[in-house]
Amino acid sequence: MHKGNYIAVVCNYQIKNNRIGSMDRFFIAFNKACIDNGYVVDWFFPKSKKNELYNEVNFYSDIDSNVETLFLNHISKTKASYNYVFTHFIELFTPFYKKVKQKLDCKIIAVDHMSRPIDGFTLKKKLKRKAKFFMNGKYIDKIIAVSQYIKSQNLKDYSYTLKSKIDVIYNGIDIKLYHKTSQQKSKKSSKFRFIVVSHLVFEKGIQDLIYAASKLDKEILNSIIVDVYGEGVYKPKLMDLVTTLKLEDIISFKGSVGNLYTLYNKYDFMIQPTYMEAFSLSILESLCSYIPVITTLVGGNVEIIKNSINGFLFEPKNIEELKEILIGVCNNKLELKESNIYKEIRSKYTLDIMVNNYLKLIKRCT
Template identity: 25%
Template sequence: MKIGIVCYPTFGGSGVLASELGLSLAKEHEVHFISYACPVRLQAHNDRVIFHKVDVPPYPLFEYSPYTLALTSKIIDVMEHHRLDIIHVHYAIPHATSAYLAKKALHGKVKIVTTLHGTDVYLLGLNPSYKSIVEFSMENSDSLIAVSEFLKKETLEKFSITRPIAVIPNFVNPEKYKRTGRGKEKIICHISNFRPLKRVADVVQIFGMIVKERDCRLYLVGEGPTRHPAQKLVEKLGLEEKVCFRGNVGDVSKILGKSNLFLLPSQQESFGLAALEAMSSEVPVVATRVGGLPEVIRHGKDGYLAKVGDLDTMAEHCLKILTNEGLAKKMGREARMRVLEKFATEKVVPRYVSLYQKTLVS
């Protein structure tokens, strides 16, 4: 098959999943990425993965450059020149709309698959400025995918669509994300885009409670609007010597491989790809019982779940893992087995291929 993938090229979950999916598909199929920049995890040297840059020329008339139209034109161009079979768009806004416009311009010569990732549904998608067109674009996709049962339920409850939604979870490569050498110092890790929903301040406060009882270090990986307030909180709590802001990291597998605990106290998570990468690395996860996280983490078996904002309970769970080596190893092994059985690349990618094939003959 010839497959086009449209995604945001950022460090967020939708861009990461799209990149990893494309690289896996490229082993047997021709894959074309379309975006305004090369996705961060894309391997430029892979000759079966072709990147097409969307240029948005500035024009004095526009206060905001019309990216949706520029993306549409690029999709049309790639479709015409490379005879794509499938356009798989990740994140509904504005990718599904651009794909629909391109399909109409080419008289329906390509099939559209749209993967919903979360905030494109329950945050941006519900904004009155976007809801009608997001709903229309989802309904007019040839196939719809949600990354969790939670997200499927949310979509059906909040939007008037009749299009069936398939659930295909996120996945990781267990050969890449695995346990490596760990030193004597315990490392707690958090990876996110530092948006308010991620509650990075909670990570810092929980760590402040933990470090009073157990010597350890906190790695904060990522960039975003709440990084500066988090740094201020670290200074206020006197934790500068114990907290390391790592910024955006292209390959987080090495950091996770030597971590002892992953902390994810989010307000909402449609799935939690970073948690899955940690689990594959035999790192127990302490997270909130929200969204799709309970579909990934089994409380008391490969991690712990708590209510949003219950920092005391999350700190207790963390200390239980950090102070009991036997429990930590058992949970780590269970976490990796969970990934191998249900969320490994070879388990999930064939489900995408199967859906593509069914979409093409529908």
């Protein structure tokens, strides 16, 4: 056992039975690796129920509290003592971090998954973020940025004095679940199949894909199928838009599924017309299935998508540019260059590497 062997992981991430993705697999793998290395880990999730996947996890949740309140109440009531506190999907430099430090003698490691608005923050928001950093900056011991983009944004948003506090640890996936299809489709005899995997909110830009599809001529439109996987508050509006533009035979909403990893290789391309992105696990999953990606020039996308090699990049909100890419792909006028980039991605962005980098960081923080 390590002398300082108690870890709390506070995640603003709701566990769902119909959504088992790469983030869930990371949580489970990290939990196991910590136990194997002599750590005891408690996990805190908002409004979640333990499912079979999380059977081996020390799991805390309730239906009333947000996850920060849940954790603060827990350490107040139980007098639990943790040596390390990780946070996921929780805003940086809020008073929460100060409250944790007041109750615990611990190292706080905050993981920043948060994408930034395409047009940047308003002046008011920028000033508020600077003020939060000024008041609470000292309470976070280490920041994990999930991409170089997120690291650079933190330095820009808060202070360049953060440079020594930020490590980049890329997301990774369980490579053995994703593989190349054994069959090559003949584009002369089959439709082009496009997959979208996304939280269905305005910022993910799915409406732009719908508008781009509506501008295609009938011949091309009849040669494509678009399947959208995911849920979110914007789904009803997207479905209404598909109906209004009479695209029901082309674009289908499939909801959330637990076996997404088995589906990627049924498609020819992924499309992610997002306005903001930190480092997309779904894009990574697609590439590790040898499926190229059409996506925007935002966030961490450009760290993994190389234009005309493993996908095509376009300016966010540029519906006309997306339409032209779709036309070029379907007419075989836009072709991808031969490359070993898919193998390189599969070797670099693995779940094992991600977990090991987290463990190394714990040891450096000891």
